[in-house]
Amino acid sequence: MHVEALACTACGERYPPDEVRYRCGECGGSLDVVYDYSEREREGSVSWELLRGRDFSHLRYREFLPVSESGREARRRGRQR
Numbered sequence: 001m002h003v004e005a006l007a008c009t010a011c012g013e014r015y016p017p018d019e020v021r022y023r024c025g026e027c028g029g030s031l032d033v034v035y036d037y038s039e040r041e042r043e044g045s046v047s048w049e050l051l052r053g054r055d056f057s058h059l060r061y062r063e064f065l066p067v068s069e070s071g072r073e074a075r076r077r078g079r080q081r
């Protein structure tokens with residue numbers, strides 16, 4: 001899932017998603033991850049039919065998790081060992 005930015009929940013200040021930051025530099029507020037959900041809609045890669053056919057676990061919604069494709073692949077490989 002494409003991460004647009006990190007946004008402060010208190011003042012709205014935004015930071016680049018690849019920046020390692022845990023608190024807002026302006027006010028010290030907590031940061032929230034802002035996702036671009038429209039990317040999934042454009043791709044048409046996720047449908048209710050697809051989700052309904054999966055097990056009831058957090059991986060049911062894996063396309064919406066903040067894990068890159070390479071991270072998913074590494075996790076898959078780790079599970080096979």
Ligand SMILES: [Zn+2]
Pocket residue numbers: 008009010011012013024025026027028029
């Ligand atoms: Zn702030």
